[in-house]
Structure formats: structure tokens, C-alpha cells
């Protein structure tokens with residue numbers, strides 16, 4: 001093998017390795033992302049703050065700058081799906097956590113439905129979390 005051919009082969013191998021690495025990273029699936037509640041119980045009452053964390057389940061890392069576009073909070077887990085309450089996004093929180101304000105009109109289990117778009121991923125993260133409002 002001449003010096004030229006060796007250099008070419010080495011460069012091709014490095015390129016192939018770099019490409020393989022890049023394509024693995026790009027293959028992260030939208031299903032790898034999930035929401036977690038930060039604290040599972042909240043006292044019932046007005047203007048309570050709900051904090052959720054969006055994580056990449058493969059890496060365990062929080063995911064900042066997601067666009068949360070669908071939210072609903074109702075008492076479906078206690079058979080009262082018609083009992084919905086307004087939910088308002090709030091600024092602040094650590095990167096990867098998202099805060100909302102809501103009024104929990106009664107104690108019991110509330111279901112928080114969330115949808116999110118993650119930067120660089122196609123598809124939608126959809127999640128339903130159950131929050132327990134305590135008396």
C-alpha cells in the first residue's frame with residue numbers, strides 16, 4: 001500500500017466512524033423522552049405550582065427548551081373527567097423543568113395531560129401524569 005493509499009484509507013475509516021456516531025445520535029426516538037412529576041402530591045387550593053421534568057430516558061438527562069403545547073388538568077382518575085381546571089404555564093425553573101399554575105378545587109387525583117415538541121426530534125412527546133391533591 002502506498003503512503004497515499006494508506007492516508008486515504010485512514011481518512012475514509014475516520015469519516016465512516018464519525019458518520020456512524022452521528023447517525024446513532026440522530027436516531028434518538030421521540031419515545032425516549034418522558035415527563036416526570038417533581039413531587040407527587042400538592043395541597044388542594046388556588047394557585048398551586050406544578051413542576052414537571054422532561055427527561056431523555058436513554059441518557060437520564062433533562063431536556064431544556066421543549067415547546068409544551070397541549071395541557072389539560074382534570075379529575076379523570078377519580079371518575080370526574082368533566083372536572084377540569086385551567087392550567088397556566090409559568091416561567092422559571094431549572095433547565096429541563098417546566099412549571100404550571102393551577103387551582104385544585106378539590107382533593108383527590110388529578111390527571112395532567114402534556115404534549116411537547118423536542119428540538120431536533122420529529123413527533124410529539126405525549127404524557128399523562130397523576131397528581132394527588134391532598135386535603
Ligand SMILES: [Cu+2]
Pocket residue numbers: 075078080083106108
Ligand atoms: Cu372532583
